[in-house]
Amino acid sequence: MLAGGQSLMPLLAFRLARPTLLVDLNRLGAELGGVEAEPGGALRIGALARQRAVERSGALSVLGEALALVGHPAIRNRGTVVGSVCHADPAAEVCAVALALDGSLELRSIRGRREVAVDELLTGPFSTAIEPDELAVALRLRPPAGWRWRVLEVARRAGDFALAGVVAGVDPAGGDARLAVFGAAPRPYRLDGPPAGLAERAAAAARPSGDLHGGVAYRRHLVGVVARRALAALGTDAA
């Protein structure tokens, strides 16, 4: 399945993926390109909604903030929000936003339609519970009313994948918070609870893999740093 091609085309170029059949979705923009606010406060993002269009639409500020950190403008001009979730990169900002906002993916096949929570969907690095015959038609995000959010990451250069990053949210009263951590484990993970101590829990839960961009201890340390900074920026006394 070829959506924006900003992950799949590099995989093909490296011969890391060798599909015998490639289905291009891009002529389905009219059917799959929409972004709609649904009754009940959910936002439904169609499979061909481009990252850049969603970022600029202002439909959801936390998602816009996250998308601004994804690659570069020319990448986001083609890349889709849904494609990022299907690709399941452990460092993907969009997957973490989807996890933080109780996201779910709407999947269709000739067998029917099903909705899978992003938390169940992401089974590991670059792997999901999407069956080979299924097409993701939309991502549904459920932002809780009144919450404020921050997205923070540390990357080697602007546009690079994060060494560690966090989507942090706090409820209107400031007593409840959420963290979705990306780039620090085989898949993004989420922690809920009072802001105090949450950043430390996030760092303790990190399972980063070390590579030439940063070792395990450094990346674990970064999780605590970005989590504390994000919570502090939201006005909590997490530090």
Add this chain to the structure above:
Amino acid sequence: MREVRLSVNGRPVTARVEPRTTLADFIRERALLTGTHLGCEHGVCGACTVLLDGVAVRSCLLLAVQAEGAEVTTVEALAGDAGLHPLQDALHRHHGLQCGFCTSGILMSLAELWPRRDQVSRDEIIDCLGGHLCRCTGYVGIVRAAEDAFGLPAGDRG
């Protein structure tokens, strides 16, 4: 093999290509326009950036068959009878290029912003240039050229 028809810089181009042919290879080998450069062929360097219906895209990450019916604009379209495009002229004046390998991609990314040049901020220019690797200039001249062309004051980061 599939027949692909598209328009490059206003000129119709039709060619029979394998479905796996990238738009970049189509532009260089079928439209015979070699101003579009290929560096990494996986989306990172930005050298192959062109406009697809006015939108900046990596031509190495698109298949030619996907561009069927589209209008593709490459660096060759920028200079006209009146001489260099203002973006090219600014890069020239500010020493924003040395070998020129990265230049056509940079120009096309900036060209996407050109139609709304009055509203373009410095942050947007930096975000745009951040998608391009230049191994020669150290970027200072490129940033200055873009600031100048878009009528922005020179920023303190050079």
